[in-house]
Amino acid sequence: MTLKNEPLLASVDAAIQAYCTAEHHFAFNPAAPVVRLHEPSFGAEEIQAVVRCMLSTRVTMAEQVKKFEGEFAQSMRASHGVMVNSGSSANLLAIAALTNPVTPDRLQPGDEVIVPALSWSTTIWPLIQCNLVPVFVDIDPLTLNLDPVAVEQAIGPKTRAVMIVPVYGNPCDMTAITDICRRRNLILIEDCCEALGTTYEGQPVGTFGHIGTFSFYYSHHISTMEGGICLTNNLGLAETMRILRAHGWVREVQNPQPYYDQNPDIDPRFLFVNLGYNLRPMELQGAMGSVQLPKLAQFVQDRRQTATNLRVGLEPYADRLLFQQETPKGRHSWFGFPLTLRDAATFSVRELRAFLTSVHIESRPVICGNVALQPAVKLYPHRIAGTLQHATHVMERGLAIPSHHLMDAAACDYVLHHMQSFMDGHR
Numbered sequence: 001m002t003l004k005n006e007p008l009l010a011s012v013d014a015a016i017q018a019y020c021t022a023e024h025h026f027a028f029n030p031a032a033p034v035v036r037l038h039e040p041s042f043g044a045e046e047i048q049a050v051v052r053c054m055l056s057t058r059v060t061m062a063e064q065v066k067k068f069e070g071e072f073a074q075s076m077r078a079s080h081g082v083m084v085n086s087g088s089s090a091n092l093l094a095i096a097a098l099t100n101p102v103t104p105d106r107l108q109p110g111d112e113v114i115v116p117a118l119s120w121s122t123t124i125w126p127l128i129q130c131n132l133v134p135v136f137v138d139i140d141p142l143t144l145n146l147d148p149v150a151v152e153q154a155i156g157p158k159t160r161a162v163m164i165v166p167v168y169g170n171p172c173d174m175t176a177i178t179d180i181c182r183r184r185n186l187i188l189i190e191d192c193c194e195a196l197g198t199t200y201e202g203q204p205v206g207t208f209g210h211i212g213t214f215s216f217y218y219s220h221h222i223s224t225m226e227g228g229i230c231l232t233n234n235l236g237l238a239e240t241m242r243i244l245r246a247h248g249w250v251r252e253v254q255n256p257q258p259y260y261d262q263n264p265d266i267d268p269r270f271l272f273v274n275l276g277y278n279l280r281p282m283e284l285q286g287a288m289g290s291v292q293l294p295k296l297a298q299f300v301q302d303r304r305q306t307a308t309n310l311r312v313g314l315e316p317y318a319d320r321l322l323f324q325q326e327t328p329k330g331r332h333s334w335f336g337f338p339l340t341l342r343d344a345a346t347f348s349v350r351e352l353r354a355f356l357t358s359v360h361i362e363s364r365p366v367i368c369g370n371v372a373l374q375p376a377v378k379l380y381p382h383r384i385a386g387t388l389q390h391a392t393h394v395m396e397r398g399l400a401i402p403s404h405h406l407m408d409a410a411a412c413d414y415v416l417h418h419m420q421s422f423m424d425g426h427r
Contacts, residue, residue: 003052003055003056009052009055012048012051012055013044013048016044016047016048016051017044017048019044020043020044020047021044024040024043026039026040026406027039027406027408028406028407028408028410028411028414030410030414033359033360033414034360035360035361035362035401035402035407035411035414035415036362036402037219037336037362037363037364037400037401037402037404038218038219038402038404039404039405039406040218040223041221041222041223041292041295041299041405042223042288042291042292045291046288046291046292049287049288049290049291050284050287050288052287053282053283053284053287054284058283059282059283059284060280060282060283061083061246061252061280061281061282061283061286062283063283063286064283064284064286064287064290065083065280065281065282065283065285065286066286067286067290068081068083068285068286068287068289068290068293069081069082069083069229069286071289071290071293072229072231072289072293073231075293075296076204076206076207076231077203077204077207078204078206078207078212078231078232078233079232079233079234079235079238080231080232080233080234080235080237080238081229081230081231082229082230082232082238082241082242082245083227083228083229083281083285083286083289084227084228084229084230084245084279084280084281085226085227085228085279085280085281085282085285086215086217086226086227086228087122087193087213087214087215087216087217087220087227087228088122088125088193088215088228089228089277089279090193090213090214090215090228090229090230091122091123091125091126091191091193091213092122092125092126092129092277092279093230093241093244093245093277093279094126094189094211094213094230094241095107095126095127095129095130095132095189096126096130096241096244096277097211097230097237097240097241097244098161098187098189098210098211098237099130099131099132100240100244100274100275102236102240102274103236103237103240104236107130107132107160107161107187108160109130109131109132110131110132110133110158111132111133111158111159111160111161112132112133112134112135112156112158112159112160112161112383113127113132113133113134113135113159113160113161113162113163113189114135114137114146114151114154114155114159114161114162114163114186114385115127115134115135115136115137115146115162115163115165116136116137116138116139116145116146116164116165116167116391117136117137117138117139117370117371117372117384117388117391117392118139118144118146118165118167118366118367118369118370118371118390118391118394118395119165119191119367119368119371120165120191120193120367120368120371121368121371121374121376123163123165123191123371124371124377127163128380128381128382132161133158133381133382133383134377134382134383135154135156135159135382135383135384135385136370136371136372136382136383136384136385136388136391137150137151137153137154137385137386137388138150138385138386138387138388138389138390138391139167139390139391139394140390141322141340141390141393141394142322142324142325143167143170143172143173143324143325143326143327144167144168144170144324144338144366144394145164145165145166145167145170145171145172145173145327146164146165146172147390148173148176148177148180150385150386151177151180152180153385153386154383154385154386155180155184155186156383159184159186160186160187161186161187161188161189162177162180162181162186162187162188162189163189163190163191164177164188164189164190164191164209165191165192165194165367166190166192166194166195166198166205167194167324167338167366167367168194168195168324168332168334168335168336168337168338168366168367168400169194169195169196169197169198169221169303169332169333169334169335170195170198170324170326170327170330170332171195171198171199171200171205171327171330171331171332172200172205172327173327173328174200174201174203174205174208174330175201175329177208178208181209187209187210188208188209188210189209189210189211189212189213190205190206190207190208190209190211190212190213191213192205192206192212192213192214193213193214193215193217193220193228194215194220194335194367195214195333195335196214196215196220196221196222196296196300196333197221197296197297197299197300197333198330198331198332198333199330199331200327200329200330200331201329201330206231207231207233210232210234210237211230211231211232211234211237211241212230212231212232213228213229213230213231214228214229214231215227215228216228216229216285216289216292220335221296221299221300221303221333221335222289222292222293222295222296222299223288223292224281224284224285224286224288224289224292225284225285225288226281226285227281227285227289235254239253239254240274243273243274243276244274244275244276244277244279245276245277245279245280246276246277246278246279246280247272247276247277247278248272248273248274248275248276249270249271249272249273249276250268250271250273251269256268256271259271259273298405299405300333300334302404302405302406302407303333303334303335303403303404303405304332304333304334306334306337306402306403306404306405306407306411306412307332307334307337307403309409309412309416310337310401310403310412310415310416311323313412313413313415313416313419314339314416314419316420316423317419317423319342319344320341320342320344320345320346320423321339321340321341321342321345322339322340322341322342323339324337324338324339334403335403336364336366336400336401336402336403336404337400337401337402337403338366338394338398338399338400339398339399339400339401340366340393340394340397340398341397341398345397345426346426346427347422347426348397349396349397349398349399351426352399352422353399355418355422356401356418356422359418361401361402361414361415361418362401362402363399363400363401363402364399364400365395365398365399365400366394366395366398366399366400369391369392369394369395369396369398370388370391370392370394370395372384372388372391373392373395401415402415
């Protein structure tokens with residue numbers, strides 16, 4: 001974007017920097033200790049980029065969004081990125097494209113899609129909204145990801161796809177999953193909204209299947225306030241998602257001319273060739289993403305160091321706590337630090353969470369636990385494969401504690417000190 005009056009813009013930038021320096025103090029403060037699940041990943045540079053968009057008065061999806069889409073896809077070694085207004089919308093757009101009549105060998109109403117029971121509501125709702133049937137399978141209690149053996153056993157005559165969720169940034173066993181999908185001719189969808197910066201054998205997650213989705217929500221690895229993106233190496237799927245994203249028109253497709261030629265009597269600015277939503281992001285989000293993206297690698301490294309510190313410090317309590325194990329051949333990005341209470345624990349998750357709250361350490365359930373137990377799921381067709389005992393165990397006896405980019409050694413020591421205090425009182 002081109003703005004005039006650079007001296008005045010420089011003074012605006014300086015004022016933003018001065019305000020952030022004076023008022024934004026999100027790092028751990030031992031004098032007033034609070035350890036939150038997440039802290040802002042953005043600062044003056046991102047705010048300056050957003051303000052410049054506002055000053056330009058160009059705020060709806062345009063060049064900044066397109067620029068970020070290209071940067072993100074290139075960083076992930078994918079061919080196409082289609083940005084949307086949230087990670088949940090990314091899931092909706094992905095499933096809508098895979099079920100659309102223009103998609104070859106599309107998913108049809110009534111087709112089954114295998115999903116992990118330990119997942120999030122907006123992994124499931126797009127399947128139901130597009131008249132597909134989720135099939136819930138259990139997880140590996142060590143990695144917390146869907147169990148490939150359970151996937152194979154759940155496949156039935158109506159199974160057409162697998163939708164994976166790398167839990168808290170821990171990659172799934174992609175060797176096994178891609179092998180199953182290849183042998184069984186299944187579509188692979190990757191919900192990587194918690195897993196930005198995660199790799200398997202050096203390859204970014206979200207690039208193994210037909211479509212991968214990511215979230216840029218405030219609390220995630222990088223943020224565009226709200227926001228998400230779909231990645232694909234299939235031009236046809238990318239073009240369909242661009243059409244579905246905004247009303248069903250053809251304004252954002254790479255080559256709209258064939259549509260113009262087929263419909264010469266319709267104003268090309270308002271040419272609708274498919275159904276559509278309004279899932280567009282704002283220019284502000286694209287501009288913010290372009291500033292955030294180069295910081296991702298350091299954010300992930302910081303999260304990994306925090307997770308290492310917590311894992312080492314909590315090792316004396318391994319008889320009572322089960323830790324999430326990094327998938328072999330994978331690189332975990334640690335959206336949070338999940339724990340599951342072993343049978344030997346003499347305390348409940350509720351007791352531990354209440355104690356942590358009392359000492360200003362935030363915690364939460366692991367995703368939403370076994371989503372198949374949520375009351376809303378019972379309203380819609382679905383299938384449960386197996387007992388889902390491990391996902392239920394995580395729901396009943398699991399929690400996640402912070403593991404973010406601003407947790408330094410002092411913050412980890414504070415968490416570990418209070419965990420030791422609690423454990424010593426519950427021998």
